[in-house]
Amino acid sequence: HSGLVNSITFSPCGEHIALSSNDKPLQVWDSQTGESLFDVKVQTGNVKSVKYSPDGERLVSGGYDGTIRFWNPENGEPGVVLNSSLGAVYSLTFTPDGRRIASGHGEGGLQLWHVVSGEPGPILHGHTKPVTGIAFSPDNRWIASCSFDETVRLWDAATGTPINTLSSHKAILNDIAFSPNGLQIASGGDDSRVRLWDVDSILTSSVEQQDYLGVVWKTVHSPNGQYVLTVSNNQTVKQWSSLTGTTSPLLIELPESLFIWSASYSLNGFPTVAATQDESMRLWELQEGSSNIILEGSRVATCVTMSRCCRWIVSIDRDNTVTLWDLGSTQQMHVLIEPTHETICCLAFSANGHQLAVGNWSGTIRLFDPQSKGLTMSKSTYWGIGVISFSPDNQQLAVGTDDGLIYLRGLQSEERAIELRGHTEKVECIAYSPCGEWIASGSGDKTVQLW
Template sequence: MEVEAPRQSEMVNNVMCLLVDPEGNSLGPSMYLPQNAGPQQLQQIVNKLLNNEEKLPYSFYISDQELLVPLATYLEKNKVSVEKVLSVVYQPQAVFRIRPVNRCSATIAGHTEAVLSVAFSPDGRQLATGSGDTTVRLWDLNTQTPSFTCTGHKNWVLSIAWSPDGKHLVSGSMAGELQSWDPQTGKPLGNPLVGHKKWITGISWEPVHLNAPCRRFVSASKDGDARIWDVSLRRCVICLSGHTLAVTCVKWGGDGMIYTGSQDCTIKVWETTQGKLIRELKGHGHWVNSLALSTEYVLRTGAFDHTGKQYSSPEEMKQVALERYNKMKGNSPERLVSGSDDFTMFLWEPFVSKHPKTRMTGHQQLVNHVYFSPDGQWIASASFDKSVKLWNGTTGKFVAAFRGHVGPVYQISWSADSRLLLSGSKDTTLKLLCSSRFGTSGQRN
C-alpha cells in the first residue's frame, strides 16, 4: 500500500499527453505531464526530445486552440477528461519577432493615381508599387523615400513581382504587356514582352532553389492563357493553353509545377520543361479567384531571411534557398488552397492527388483572397461576407471567424513571423489580428 500511494497521487496530478507535430507525427510515446505544466515547460520538453542544441520557440495547440495557460486550467475550463490521452500539437515559431504595429510609420506619396499593386523585395529592403498612373515606383524602405520612377507602360500596372534572387522586377499591365526592370537603376531591361491579348492577372517567378540566377517567370491573363517567359532571352518560351475562360491566378510551386486557377472553375497543373498539362483539379462550382501555396513565403524570399545576410554567388543562394524550402516543407507534400466565387475553398496536395484533401465551407459570399501564413500553420480567407476566416493549414479545419469589417474584405496579408494578420476592406479600413487571438477570441461559425 505504501508503494501504491505515490502512484495514485501522481496519476491525479498528472495528465497523459501525446506530443505531435502539425502533420500528426508523434514525438515519442504518450507521457505523463504535471497538470501545472504550461507552454514554457512544454517548450523545454520538446527541445529536449528533439535534441535541439539551440533552444527554439514553440507554440502549443489542443483542438486548434492555442495553449496559453497551464494544462490544469485548460482541462478545467474545457471540461476535458484526464482519463483520455490529450493530444498536444507543437508548432515551431519564428525565431525573430517583427516590431509591434500600432501606428502608420510613413505615408509615401508620389503616384498620381490609385496604387494597384505592391510587392516587397525578397530581402525586405525595397518596395515596388504599380499604379493607375502607368508607372512603377521603387522605394527605399530604410529611408522611406523614392528610389526610381519606372516609365514605359501605356496602361494601368495591375501586377508586380520580384524574382526571388532580387535581381529582376516584372510588371504586367491592363494592355497585356509585361516589362522587366533592373531594381538597381529603375531602367527597363529590353522592350516590353508582348503576347497576351488581354490584361495581366498574375505573375509568379520560378523558385531560386530550382534555378539560379532567376530567369523564368509565368504570367496569367484574362485571355485564358498563361505564358512562361525567359528574361535573358526576352521572349515567351512556352504558352500554357487549355483554360476555356480567363486565368485569374497563377503560382509556380517549389516542386517545379505551375498552378493556374480560372473562371472555367478548374485549376490546372503544368510541368515546366514542355508546358504539358499534368492534371486538372476539379470541384469548384464557380470561378476560382485565388490560389496560395503552403511554401509561398520561402519561395518568394528565396535565400533571404531575417538576418539580412547577402550572397556572393547564385550557387550559394540556390543552396541556401533549397535548405530553407526543405526545412519549411518537412516530410509532407506542398499544399495548395483555392478560394472561389462558389463561397467555398479546397485544400489540395496536387503532387499526390487530383482529389482535394478537404472542402472548406462557412463563408456566405464569394471568397476573394486566400493566403497561407509564412510558417504554413494557418490559412486565412477574405470574403465579400465581410469576414476573415482562419483555418488549420495542415487539415483545413475551421478555427475562427473575425467579423470586424462592415464591408467586403478584399485582401489579407501576414507578417513575416506569422504572428500578425492584416485585412483590407471596401469599408476603407485595415484590421490587424494578433496570433494570440487565433482559436480563442475569434467568433465561431
C-alpha cells in the first residue's frame, strides 16, 4: 500500500482479510495465499472502518462521506447503502447476534441501525469529538465507545441510555474492546496506556447527569437500591434509576419558599423530604405528580435530618434547641437540648435508628436514644466538629473537623481514636460503605478521599 491503512479485519472463519486504506478504499485478501480476491472503489473520500458480520454473510464499510455500505463478502457486489446525518463514519461494529450495527461519527454521535431493514435506531449523544471505537458486550446488553475527546462511555444497548463516562486517559483514544466473558473493557490511545475497566464497577459507580438544573447537594438510595433520590438548590426533587441514570416519573417542584434539608424514603416506600417553609418545619411525602404535608411544626428550624426508616426527624433551631419529632407517637415533638449558647452544628442517626448523635462546635458529642428520648453518652472530643457519621454496625463514629482531620471513635471502647490525615480544609461529608470496610470523605479542598 502507498497510503495509510485505516482498518483491517478477519472474516469469522479466518479465511479472508478485509482492509481499507487511503489508496485502496476496500480490498479483500485470501489469508492463506495472500491473493487479492477483489478490490472495489466505494465512498467518495476514504473508508475509515470495515467489519464482517458474525456469521460472515455481510461485509460493511463506513467512510468520510457519511455512508454505510453493505457488500457481498465473496465477490464485492454492492448491497444496501445507509445514509447518516451525523457526518463522517469513523467506526463500525455488529452486535454479537448480527442483527444491528453501531456506527461512530465525526461529530461525536453514535447511531444504531437494524441490519435487515436498514432502519435507523437510537442516536447516542455524549462524545464531543470523533468516535473512534465501538464494542458490544457479548450478551448484547452494553455498548462501549471511545473517542478523540479522551473518554470511554458505556451505554445501554437496548435503549441507548448513557450509563457512565470514564475519563482517566490523557490523550485521544483509538480503540476499545470487551473481554470474551464481558467482565472487562480494554481501551487504548495516544497516551501510551492500555486501561482495563471492570464492568461491574462501572455499573455501580455514579452516573453523570447533564440535565439536572441547579446544584445537587443531597442524594439517597431507595431501600431496594434501585433508585437514587436527589435534591437540588432550586428545590427540585428527582428520582433516578441507579443502573441506567434515567429519571423515573417522580419529578416534583416544591414551593420556592421551601428550603429542603434532608431526604429519605418513608416506611410505605414513598420519597420524603424534610424542609422548612416560612421558618416552620414540615415533612413532605412525594408521590407521582403530587406532594403531601404529613408533619407540620412551629419550630424555627435551621437544620433538619431524618432517620433512614423515616420515623425520626431531628431539627436544630436558631437558639440551638435540638428537637426530636416522632412520627410513630401521638406526642410528636420532644425537646432533647434546651436553648443554649453552644453552637450545635451536626446531627446523625445510626443505621438502625436506635441512636442519635448531636455534635457541637466546641467538641462535645452527645448520644440519645430516640425511643426513650434519653441521653446515653456525652463525650468531649475535638474542636471544630463539622460532620458525624455512624458505621453500618452502629459501633463506631467517624467525626470530621474544620481543620481537615477525621477521627474514628469506637462507641464501646475507651481506646484512643484513630486519626485520618489527608484533607487540607474542612471535612464536609463522610459516608461508610455498606460493609463498613471503607469510608469516603469530601472536603472543602475539592477532593474525595477513600479510607
